[in-house]
Amino acid sequence: MADKQTEKEDAGMESVISSRVRLARNLADLPFPCRNTAEQAKEVAARVKDAVFGNGAMADKFVYVDIRELNPIDRQTLVEKHLISPEMLEEKKETGAMISKDEKVSIMINEEDHLRIQCLFQGMRLNKAWQLCDKINTLLEEKLDFAFSGSYGYLTSCPTNAGTGMRASVMLHLPALVMTGYIKNVLEACGKLGVAVRGIYGEHSEASGNMFQISNQVTLGQSEEEILASVSNVASQIIGQERALRNELYKQNSYRFEDRVYRSLGIFANARIISSEESLKLLSDIRMGVDMGIIKNLNMGTINEIMLLIQPASLQKSAGRVLSPEERDIKRAELIRSKLGKGE
Amino acid sequence: MADKQTEKEDAGMESVISSRVRLARNLADLPFPCRNTAEQAKEVAARVKDAVFGNGAMADKFVYVDIRELNPIDRQTLVEKHLISPEMLEEKKETGAMISKDEKVSIMINEEDHLRIQCLFQGMRLNKAWQLCDKINTLLEEKLDFAFSGSYGYLTSCPTNAGTGMRASVMLHLPALVMTGYIKNVLEACGKLGVAVRGIYGEHSEASGNMFQISNQVTLGQSEEEILASVSNVASQIIGQERALRNELYKQNSYRFEDRVYRSLGIFANARIISSEESLKLLSDIRMGVDMGIIKNLNMGTINEIMLLIQPASLQKSAGRVLSPEERDIKRAELIRSKLGKGE
Numbered sequence: 154m155a156d157k158q159t160e161k162e163d164a165g166m167e168s169v170i171s172s173r174v175r176l177a178r179n180l181a182d183l184p185f186p187c188r189n190t191a192e193q194a195k196e197v198a199a200r201v202k203d204a205v206f207g208n209g210a211m212a213d214k215f216v217y218v219d220i221r222e223l224n225p226i227d228r229q230t231l232v233e234k235h236l237i238s239p240e241m242l243e244e245k246k247e248t249g250a251m252i253s254k255d256e257k258v259s260i261m262i263n264e265e266d267h268l269r270i271q272c273l274f275q276g277m278r279l280n281k282a283w284q285l286c287d288k289i290n291t292l293l294e295e296k297l298d299f300a301f302s303g304s305y306g307y308l309t310s311c312p313t314n315a316g317t318g319m320r321a322s323v324m325l326h327l328p329a330l331v332m333t334g335y336i337k338n339v340l341e342a343c344g345k346l347g348v349a350v351r352g353i354y355g356e357h358s359e360a361s362g363n364m365f366q367i368s369n370q371v372t373l374g375q376s377e378e379e380i381l382a383s384v385s386n387v388a389s390q391i392i393g394q395e396r397a398l399r400n401e402l403y404k405q406n407s408y409r410f411e412d413r414v415y416r417s418l419g420i421f422a423n424a425r426i427i428s429s430e431e432s433l434k435l436l437s438d439i440r441m442g443v444d445m446g447i448i449k450n451l452n453m454g455t456i457n458e459i460m461l462l463i464q465p466a467s468l469q470k471s472a473g474r475v476l477s478p479e480e481r482d483i484k485r486a487e488l489i490r491s492k493l494g495k496g497e
Numbered sequence: 498m499a500d501k502q503t504e505k506e507d508a509g510m511e512s513v514i515s516s517r518v519r520l521a522r523n524l525a526d527l528p529f530p531c532r533n534t535a536e537q538a539k540e541v542a543a544r545v546k547d548a549v550f551g552n553g554a555m556a557d558k559f560v561y562v563d564i565r566e567l568n569p570i571d572r573q574t575l576v577e578k579h580l581i582s583p584e585m586l587e588e589k590k591e592t593g594a595m596i597s598k599d600e601k602v603s604i605m606i607n608e609e610d611h612l613r614i615q616c617l618f619q620g621m622r623l624n625k626a627w628q629l630c631d632k633i634n635t636l637l638e639e640k641l642d643f644a645f646s647g648s649y650g651y652l653t654s655c656p657t658n659a660g661t662g663m664r665a666s667v668m669l670h671l672p673a674l675v676m677t678g679y680i681k682n683v684l685e686a687c688g689k690l691g692v693a694v695r696g697i698y699g700e701h702s703e704a705s706g707n708m709f710q711i712s713n714q715v716t717l718g719q720s721e722e723e724i725l726a727s728v729s730n731v732a733s734q735i736i737g738q739e740r741a742l743r744n745e746l747y748k749q750n751s752y753r754f755e756d757r758v759y760r761s762l763g764i765f766a767n768a769r770i771i772s773s774e775e776s777l778k779l780l781s782d783i784r785m786g787v788d789m790g791i792i793k794n795l796n797m798g799t800i801n802e803i804m805l806l807i808q809p810a811s812l813q814k815s816a817g818r819v820l821s822p823e824e825r826d827i828k829r830a831e832l833i834r835s836k837l838g839k840g841e
Contacts, residue, residue: 420763
C-alpha cells in the first residue's frame with residue numbers, strides 16, 4: 154500500500170510545482186503581534202536575529218531583511234518569490250524576514266505570529282520541506298522559548314493554527330481538470346477531506362494559470378506526520394485524476410490537443426507585448442505540453458524560471474527602474490524570447 | 498510626371514500580388530458559347546488546338562486540357578491556380594484550356610467567349626502581361642478569324658466586353674486599409690474612376706486575406722494602353738494610401754504593430770490544425786511584416802508558394818487522395834511547417 158502510494162506520487166511529480174511547509178511560532182513572554190507595541194515588535198526581531206546569527210549552524214546561511222526599509226519593487230519581488238506574505242507589506246511595526254541565501258528558508262518575523270518558519274522546494278518534496286523546517290525549529294529553540302501548552306501544543310495568534318502550527322501545502326498545476334470543469338468536483342471533495350484549496354499567493358488569492366495550492370485545514374489533534382500524509386495523499390489522488398483526464402483528452406483528438414499546446418507556444422515565443430495574465434495562461438498549456446512529451450526541446454527548469462521572472466516586480470527589478478504597465482508587457486515579451494532562445 | 502508615376506509603382510511593388518490581362522475573342526463564323534451546339538463547341542476547340550499546335554512559335558509550349566475529363570481535384574486545382582474560371586466547371590459542352598507549360602498563359606476555350614486569352618504574372622507587371630497577351634493574340638490571328646466590327650472592335654458574348662475585349666487587373670494586398678476601415682472610401686472612389694473591385698477569384702467572390710482585385714470596368718472607347726494606364730494609375734494611388742497608413746499605424750505603436758505580425762507568424766508556424774480562412778488571415782499579417790522589413794528571415798516567394806499550396810484542391814492533389822475537411826486542416830498545418838522550415 155505504501156509502495157503503491159509512492160509510485161503514484163512519482164508518476165505525477167510534474168504536476169506538482171512546489172511543496173511548502175510552514176510552522177507558526179510565538180515567543181512565550183511577549184503578546185501576539187496583533188496586540189504588541191512597536192517596542193515589543195522590535196524586541197521580537199532582535200531576539201530572532203540573535204538566535205539565528207548567534208548560532209553557528211545558521212549564522213552564515215541567512216540574511217536579515219527589514220521590510221520597511223526596502224523600496225516597493227524589492228518588497229514586491231519577495232512576495233513574488235513567496236519569501237514573504239503580501240500581508241507583511243501593510244505592517245507599520247518592525248517586520249522582517251530572515252532569508253536563507255539559497256532562498257529555500259524564510260523566517261517571517263511579526264507577521265500574524267512572531268515567527269513563521271517556511272521551507273519551500275520545487276516539485277513534490279513535502280517531507281524534505283518538513284525535515285528542514287523541523288531542523289530550523291530545533292535550532293531556534295536552543296535560544297528561544299516558544300509559547301507551548303501541554304494540552305494544545307504550540308499557541309498561535311489565530312486558534313486555527315494552534316497545535317502543530319503547521320501548514321503543509323503543495324502547488325498543483327491542473328489544466329485538464331479546469332478545461333473539463335471537473336475541478337469543481339475536486340474542490341468540493343477537498344473540503345470534505347479537511348484540505349483547503351487556494352490560489353497561487355495563498356489565502357484570498359485567485360487561481361491563475363490553472364495553479365492551485367492544496368493544504369491542511371486542521372493543525373490541532375494530528376501529528377505533523379499525519380498532516381503531511383493527508384495532504385500528500387489528497388494531492389496524489391488529484392494528480393491521478395488530472396493525468397487520466399489529460400490522456401483521455403489527448404486520445405479523443407491528439408491533433409486538437411497538440412494544436413492547442415503549440416499555438417500557445419507559438420504566441421508565447423513570438424509576442425512583442427504580453428500581459429502577466431496571458432503569459433500564465435499560455436505557460437499552463439506549454440507546461441502541459443512539456444509534461445506530456447509533446448514539446449520536446451524545452452525543459453521544466455526554463456518554464457519555472459520564466460514564470461518567476463515575468464512577474465511585475467521581478468521585471469522591474471531586472472530593468473532597474475519602475476515600469477509602466479505597458480512597458481512591463483514589452484519587457485516581459487523580451488524576457489520570454491530571450492529565455493526561450495536559450496532554453497530551446 | 499511619367500517618371501514620378503513609375504517611381505510610385507516601384508515603391509509599392511510588394512503590395513501587388515499579381516498582374517493579369519485577358520482578352521475576350523470569338524470566332525467570326527460560329528455562334529457565341531451561350532447559343533452554340535455541342536458540335537459547334539467541339540469545332541471551336543478543334544480550331545484553337547489547330548491554331549496553337551500548328552504554329553511553330555507556340556506548339557511545344559502549350560498543353561491542352563479537356564476540363565470534363567479531369568477529376569474534381571485536378572479541375573479545382575486549375576481554378577486555385579487561376580488558370581481556369583470557376584464557371585468553367587459547370588459547363589456541359591466541350592470546354593478546355595490551352596495552358597502554357599510555365600503556367601503564365603491560359604487560353605480558356607468555350608467559357609463565356611470562344612477564347613479568353615489570359616496572361617498572369619506575379620508582382621506589378623501589367624505591361625508585360627499585356628505584351629504577352631498581344632503576342633499570343635497575333636499568333637492566333639494567323640489561323641483564326643476573330644469576330645470584329647469596324648465601329649465596335651472585337652465582338653463579345655456580353656456587350657460589356659466588346660471593343661478591346663480586354664480586362665487588365667491587379668491583385669492588391671491592403672491590410673492597413675481594411676484594419677482602419679478606409680477601404681470603404683477606396684472602394685467608393687474606384688467606382689467613380691471606372692475601376693471595378695472584386696475578391697480573389699474574380700466576379701462574385703469575396704475578398705479574403707485582405708486581397709482585392711482591381712480592374713477596368715470599360716472595354717469600349719479606350720485603347721489597350723489607356724486601359725492599362727488607368728488601372729495601373731488607380732492601383733498605385735491605392736498602394737500609396739496603403740503604405741502611408743501602414744507607416745502611420747507603425748509610428749503610433751510599433752510594439753503593438755510588431756506584436757500583431759509576430760503573433761500571427763507564431764500561430765501560423767506552430768498550428769497543428771488550421772483552416773484555409775484562418776491561414777489567409779494570418780498570411781496577410783505575415784506578408785505585411787515581410788513587406789515592412791519587420792520579419793526578416795522569410796521571403797515573399799515562400800509566402801506566395803504557401804498561399805497557393807494550402808488551398809483545398811492543391812492540398813488534396815499533393816496528398817494524392819480526397820481529404821475530409823479536418824484532414825485538410827491537418828495537412829495544411831503540416832505543409833506550412835515544412836515550408837517555413839525551409840523558407841526561414
